[in-house]
Amino acid sequence: MGILDKYDELIKLTYNYDYRMLVHLKKITDNFESIKNPDDITIEVYRDSIIKKYETLENLTWKLLSKIFKASGLEINNPRGCYKRAFKEGLIKDIEIWNDIVFCRFIK
Numbered sequence: 337m338g339i340l341d342k343y344d345e346l347i348k349l350t351y352n353y354d355y356r357m358l359v360h361l362k363k364i365t366d367n368f369e370s371i372k373n374p375d376d377i378t379i380e381v382y383r384d385s386i387i388k389k390y391e392t393l394e395n396l397t398w399k400l401l402s403k404i405f406k407a408s409g410l411e412i413n414n415p416r417g418c419y420k421r422a423f424k425e426g427l428i429k430d431i432e433i434w435n436d437i438v439f440c441r442f443i444k
Contacts, residue, residue: 347403354396361389394437401427 368374368382394415401418404427405411412418419434428434 350400354400357393361393
């Protein structure tokens with residue numbers, strides 16, 4: 337029995353939801369870019385939708401990383417810690433982008 341077996345199903349479910357959220361966010365942004373001359377209300381609705389989807393996606397991402405680390409015995413309960421560890425483990429490539437993501441959480 338591998339170390340991830342205990343959390344395997346939970347990790348898979350979270351990953352699948354995270355991926356679906358990313359695809360949905362991409363569709364929203366693509367759809368918005370295809371609108372010619374949107375009015376102010378349309379811009380606001382799309383902007384708010386994109387922001388909310390992004391926030392949800394980012395939240396799911398660090399929580400997924402947290403579950404992966406918990407399965408291997410590490411208890412990391414914050415985004416910055418999860419991203420730093422994921423970078424050290426080679427799960428993410430560019431730590432500066434992830435630091436910017438964490439920074440953006442606080443400048444709403």
